[in-house]
Amino acid sequence: MVAEEFHVAYHDLIKIGFAMLFGGVLGLERQYKHKTAGFRTIILICLGSALFTLVAQKGGTNVNANVITGIGFIGAGVIFKEGFTVSGLTTAAVIWISAAIGVAVGTGDYTLALIATAVTVIVLSLLSRVEDYINTIHGKKIFSLVFTSTDYHNIEAFETMARKYSLTTERRSVTKKDANLQALIEVAGHIDNINKLNEELVLSPIIKSF
Template sequence: MELPLRFQITDEDLLKIGFAVFCGGLLGIERQYKNKTAGFRTIILITLGSALFTMVAQQAGLGVNINVITGIGFIGAGVVFKDNTGVSGLTTAAVIWVAAAIGMAAGAGNYPLALITTIVTLAVLLLFSLLEKYIDRVHHDKLFIIVFTNTDYENLHLVEATAKSHHLVAKRRQINKSGDSLQVTLVVTGHKKHINKFDEELLQMPQVRSF
């Protein structure tokens, strides 16, 4: 069965395209300002492409093209990176996913939904980052690789007790004994100012060679 396709461009089509570009541009400016992997042009192209796929699918009588979500998943996976310190790019991947949804809403002609979602997303990215910074200050993680001048485990216990005295939680990750020295990897969690004080105390310990 042949699907009826129309190839003329209407004012409504141009409005959908323009609205998708507008919403994508708002999100893209925020990403570009923060020097993220997916910046201004990338986010616009994602919303534009999603809108076009939706428009073509609707004109062909196929409804909303859910395969757009699958394709966006591959793009989002490409901006997520894992290293020794953790995973980065998750927020950018989420923005790409939301941008595609906004583009689909614009392509379907649901302009209020696309605009409200854009505004809410910007609020999360801009305003919630302040809350996130506060949380990072009061619940900060820092990795310490401490090398002691000898192999006495009492030195490790002293360091852990010092961390506890500053209301910090020290978790052992790795302990290596090499020759006349002991190397310990600790993850210390707590308020950033308390971790700074812990740093200062480590500097004063004669049994700590480096950290």
């Protein structure tokens, strides 16, 4: 009986060790990039998921759905919206996948957990370069424009200016304040062309500030 209990405890410790190892690998990547959920946080999430799974197996219950719900709350806590910019989505996704890896470890599927950890690291590190390259080819920028008058034709003139550089535009908001027309316009296209538009706006007689 003692030998059997020791055998069970030994395997539980192995699962806990793997959960900390895989969580630590993902956490190091987040910590290196100074993200909200870093080294210790990801380890604890992965470890917690593994422990919940172990307890559920011993008690003959299923708590995986509750783990998913709880992790959802943690993930939502690292997502921030400021104006038109949303940040923290990748970190929230890492929290989500680290919990799944913890559950996999808890069930004893080390191969799946190892593969998932490796794939996640590849996505976070190598594919970030692909993202950066795509962003240099096709970028987006929201221009906050103050025109020199309240003439709405000035907005059309700005959009024509953008099209000259093969850029697309989308009006977010247009308001009048005092003797000026103000607009938030999203511009998308090659980042070099967006920079050229910036340079032209500096000299444009219809733009008071941007």
